[in-house]
Amino acid sequence: MKRHDDHGQADDAKVAQWLSLAASGDQQAWRGLVDQYARRIFAMAWSRLRSAESAEEITQSVFATVAVKLCNGAYTEQGRFESWLFRVAMNRVRDEVRRSSRQAAPAGPELFERMEGRARENESGAGSTGTAELRRAIARLGDSEQEMIHLRHHAGLSFKQIADLLEEPLGTVLARHHRTLRKLKGMLEGTEESAETDASDEGRYA
Amino acid sequence: MSRQEDIPNDVQAIDRSLEAMAQIDREAVSPGFEDRISLLTAGRIAHGGAAGTRDAGPFGLRMNDHRTVRRRASWSMAAALALFAGAGMLWFGSRPSPSLTPDDGAGMQLVALADDLDRWLEMTIDPYQQEFDLLFAQAAMIGDNVDSDWIGNDFSEDL
Numbered sequence: 001m002k003r004h005d006d007h008g009q010a011d012d013a014k015v016a017q018w019l020s021l022a023a024s025g026d027q028q029a030w031r032g033l034v035d036q037y038a039r040r041i042f043a044m045a046w047s048r049l050r051s052a053e054s055a056e057e058i059t060q061s062v063f064a065t066v067a068v069k070l071c072n073g074a075y076t077e078q079g080r081f082e083s084w085l086f087r088v089a090m091n092r093v094r095d096e097v098r099r100s101s102r103q104a105a106p107a108g109p110e111l112f113e114r115m116e117g118r119a120r121e122n123e124s125g126a127g128s129t130g131t132a133e134l135r136r137a138i139a140r141l142g143d144s145e146q147e148m149i150h151l152r153h154h155a156g157l158s159f160k161q162i163a164d165l166l167e168e169p170l171g172t173v174l175a176r177h178h179r180t181l182r183k184l185k186g187m188l189e190g191t192e193e194s195a196e197t198d199a200s201d202e203g204r205y206a
Numbered sequence: 207m208s209r210q211e212d213i214p215n216d217v218q219a220i221d222r223s224l225e226a227m228a229q230i231d232r233e234a235v236s237p238g239f240e241d242r243i244s245l246l247t248a249g250r251i252a253h254g255g256a257a258g259t260r261d262a263g264p265f266g267l268r269m270n271d272h273r274t275v276r277r278r279a280s281w282s283m284a285a286a287l288a289l290f291a292g293a294g295m296l297w298f299g300s301r302p303s304p305s306l307t308p309d310d311g312a313g314m315q316l317v318a319l320a321d322d323l324d325r326w327l328e329m330t331i332d333p334y335q336q337e338f339d340l341l342f343a344q345a346a347m348i349g350d351n352v353d354s355d356w357i358g359n360d361f362s363e364d365l
Contacts, residue, residue, distance in 0.1 A: 022251055030251045034244045042239065043231035052236065060246050060344065067250035131227050134220075153228040159212060174212070181217035181224075188220070 012079060019077045023070040034063060037082075041089045043154040047138075048093050048146060049100065058092045083164040086155045090147065090165070097143075130188070137187040145180045152177055246344065287320055 015036065021029030038059050045055035065088055069075040075084065138149055151162050163173040213221045294316045 025251055027248055027251065030248055031240075031244050034240050034247070038240050038243045039232040039235055042235050043228055046234060047228075047231050052234070056235075056239065056242070057344065059243055063243055063247040064250060067247050071251060130223065131230065134223055134227055149224060153224040154231055156228070178214055178217060181213075181220050184224075185217055185220045 015081055016077050016079070019070065019081060022067075023073075025071075030067070033066070037085060038063070040155050041086070044086070044089060044150045045093050045096075047135075047150055047154050049096055054096055054100075058089065058096060061092055062089045080164060082157060083161045086151060086157060086161075087165045089155070090151065093150075133188060134184070137184050140187060141180065141183065145176075145183065148173075148177050148180050149184075283323075287323060291316065291320055 015033070018029040018032045018036075022033060041059045041062055042055045045058040046052060049055055049058075062085070066075070066085060075081075138146060141149070148162070151157050151165065152159070157165070159170060159173050159177065162177075163170040166173065294313070298313050
């Protein structure tokens with residue numbers, strides 16, 4: 001089962017149908033794609049950029065690109081749409097991170113509190129314990145580690161899709177993800193060195 | 207939720223926390239989010255992607271068109287008001303009665319009418335101006351992004 005099925009989302013056949021119809025100008029099919037993916041792109045961008053406005057702009061930009069490439073034939077569906085879509089999104093986020101890092105001051109703790117406050121307005125209550133601490137820990141990760149978290153959890157991609165997107169072997173992606181989780185766990189428990197103790201993961205999955 | 211068989215036991219708890227956090231973030235969009243995204247991008251689908259020129263926004267509208275139309279309308283209104291006021295002053299000035307000046311009677315009404323028109327113009331145009339500006343700025347940004355090459359990226363977006 002593909003991972004996006006776990007979120008109760010459309011299967012590959014449905015997405016392929018939407019893509020085909022949207023490419024020929026079908027507005028309903030396009031809306032289906034927007035409903036399917038816009039929030040996942042937004043969440044990925046918002047978690048990285050900590051700006052709802054930037055996240056929404058990036059989401060618009062990604063869909064504008066998809067629309068153009070669908071209609072002019074630059075994209076041909078081969079069952080890899082999600083990998084491509086989130087590669088476009090990841091590149092936009094990277095560009096924005098680079099752009100904003102040249103202008104903005106580094107994020108302080110109060111920013112994470114504001115993020116948490118905004119998120120709480122929308123949450124249903126489950127799983128919120130320690131989320132602010134988790135966000136702070138993620139912000140201390142390296143760029144590639146943060147990307148791994150965002151692609152896996154916010155974008156909701158499978159490890160296979162992430163491997164496809166990053167053009168890395170599946171074993172490497174699995175090892176990186178697990179190493180990142182252990183690093184996060186170490187940060188939250190105050191034993192960050194635990195992240196260093198399992199460098200053999202890559203060999204395990206290779 | 208992640209497929210837990212892919213996740214080692216010792217990090218399954220934090221994996222679940224990350225999933226919960228991601229779910230919260232997906233719900234953090236403002237109301238009408240999908241409507242806005244769809245509205246601002248559907249024009250490219252409708253036009254078969256042909257609206258990708260640098261100066262074109264969604265639905266083929268252009269920022270310059272919008273600004274030009276409004277500027278022309280504003281100047282036309284101002285010119286009409288000036289002509290109207292000038293004609294009124296001439297008419298009052300040519301009347302023989304020494305008691306009539308632009309400061310009293312019908313002259314005051316004319317000035318009040320001009321003020322009312324001015325206020326009406328502000329009320330009808332300005333509240334929407336900011337939204338129009340935002341919409342067209344976003345459209346222009348999307349147009350720029352679509353047309354740019356994103357050379358700085360590490361990964362090709364072409365499959």
